Amino acid sequence: MASRQGQAAQTAPAIGFRDSDHAAAIGAKPARGEPAQKRRDAQRCRRAGQFARRLSTGRAQSSQKSHGKPPMTTLVFVECRPSVGLAPESLAAIAAAGAFQQPIHAVIVGHHLAALSQQTANLAGVERVYCLDDAEYATPLAEPIAELLTELAGDYSHLVAAATRFGKNVMPRVAARLDVEPVAGVSHIVNHNTFERPVYAGRAVETVQSEQKKQVITLAISAATPPMQASQPAEIVALPSPQTAHRALSRLLSPSSPVNTAATASATPSLTAAKVVVAGGGAFQHPDEFERYLTPLASALQAGLGASRPAVAQGCCGSECLVGQTGHSIAPDLYIAVGISGAYQHLAGIQAAKTVIAINSDAQAPIFANADYGLVMDMTAALPAINQQLISKSLQDNPINNN
Ligand SMILES: Cc1cc2nc3c(=O)[nH]c(=O)nc-3n(C[C@H](O)[C@H](O)[C@H](O)COP(=O)(O)OP(=O)(O)OC[C@H]3O[C@@H](n4cnc5c(N)ncnc54)[C@H](O)[C@@H]3O)c2cc1C
Known part of the structure; x- marks a missing residue:
């Protein structure tokens, strides 16, 4: 293939757009996410990397x-x-x-x-x-x-x-x-x-x-x-x-x-185009759990479905849902990571997400250092409660469907 000149003029340092300089918000408080802050982070990353x-x-x-x-x-x-x-x-x-x-x-x-x-x-x-x-x-x-x-x-x-x-x-x-x-x-x-x-x-x-x-x-x-x-x-x-x-x-x-027309023909928006993405990780041990807890949330929010590598490996969804270094890089307005630890290979795919919400039972999970909002809770308790709230709100907003 083509000969290359001037390759790798500078070694890439380990700097991401979302880094641990910014403490995670555990609870409903934004840790960061000011647009100006993001721009600064991006510029800093570009300068350095x-x-x-x-x-x-x-x-x-x-x-x-x-x-x-x-x-x-x-x-x-x-x-x-x-x-x-x-x-x-x-x-x-x-x-x-x-x-x-x-x-x-x-x-x-x-x-x-x-x-x-x-x-x-x-x-x-x-x-x-x-x-x-x-x-x-x-x-x-x-x-x-x-x-x-x-x-x-x-x-x-x-x-x-x-x-x-x-x-x-x-x-x-x-x-x-x-x-x-x-x-x-x-x-x-x-x-x-x-x-x-x-x-x-x-x-x-x-x-x-x-x-x-x-x-x-x-x-x-x-x-x-x-x-x-x-x-x-x-x-x-x-x-x-x-x-x-x-x-x-x-x-x-x-x-x-x-x-894969089965995937693309579905009612959920495609992962790379969706404004809201709901993603599941290693916490999901079986496709049934994905179906039971995550799919209703995605449907309620009309969100695209994403996954980390373990969730794909467990057969919870196809590899077209994989987010990260070897999967898709996405830029949704809202990314909800459920039971995802926050390995850098996964984070690589959500650098451009505008707002990240993490739900994880481990308060020390690295995902919280990269999230704008965090909820430390077992997903089997959190997701049904959230889904119930969304369904109730939907029924209130559309009472005609309430039968
Ligand atoms: C070359 C290479 C490329 C890779 N590319 C990718 C990639 O593109 N995308 C990708 O995702 N990974 C990729 N990986 C894998 C990556 O290194 C991580 O192993 C993977 O991202 C971990 O996924 P996870 O955090 O969902 O799972 P885990 O590491 O298993 O973490 C599960 C998380 O769920 C939490 N949890 C468990 N049970 C519950 C519960 N009941 N309620 C709430 N939280 C719970 C745990 O606290 C934990 O934080 C790659 C690895 C390599 C080596």
Whole structure:
């Protein structure tokens, strides 16, 4: 892959956005969380933990055909989800891609896309929407979509997708086909070829300067404001379906897991897009406990479900719920951690959470040093009481359902 210069100019120190300098609040008192304080923490972390590397040029010229587009245009892959529509993470990616200050073309793939492609065309900054609407793509697979994006890549300077499970499956394949090194998990776009992303479990921020001929990027900017509505809708270009034999071959050669439509089609918001996330940890020994105590809380708050590694290992939920270094990095307004100790590998995934509430029976659990509010209590007592309160409030607010 690319040769690197200026790598790791400074060793990353063990500094996080939430650290033990700030005592935990045990009880309903905010320990910290002033926006200004957070900004200071973030700046301090960046100053102390920032280092840089450069991805060099010297790539073989791509054999991709030009599609006659201006040289500096961004191509964004937009995910569609059954019963959700356009993935909120993709909308955030379009908004964030505006930082390149160049036209954005979007690619949308799936089935029955008339409304969704129109919705994409109405987003500010989007000047063209490529739409591949085919029953074969109702459950999209990474390989054919990577192939499609590679064929479209032409003169696009930036190829972007949200750093979702699926986006992270597609974009490295695109990068490999284009013979460039992908820049994964970008949290901030500095300029057209300079990006920031968290490294060392979120303890440092790496600045990557890429001088490659194309930037293939996954954006982990779930907190970005969704794009505005455009005054004029973009043009929609229908893409012809690739030949069936070609698709079948692509599946046969390297089949990847189909998108977990069971999870994405559920009524709960997806973990990376949810404003509120309720997460369970090692305290949950069995899936039944998760179902009994945590799922009602998530439903009552219309929250996404998250988990630490032990909860995933116990089969309480799928790995798509994992939060942390090897799972998702999320930025909800509210994160409720139940029976989670606060290991740094887990905390790496919630650096950008605005408010953290921890429920843990151990007052010494490290999670309290990283929480804005804490409740020292056994979850088997705390959660039913909280759920009962939420249900009562819901019944009061909606008396018509009270029968
Ligand atoms: C390379 C690497 C990568 C990793 N990546 C991740 C990652 O991405 N995400 C991740 O989560 N982990 C990750 N881990 C694992 C991580 O190190 C921790 O082991 C894990 O986060 C611990 O999860 P936990 O706190 O939920 O469980 P535990 O450590 O088992 O803690 C359970 C907590 O629940 C509390 N508790 C127990 N019973 C109750 C009760 N009845 N009521 C209330 N509280 C109770 C306990 O006091 C304790 O604090 C990684 C580890 C490695 C080595």
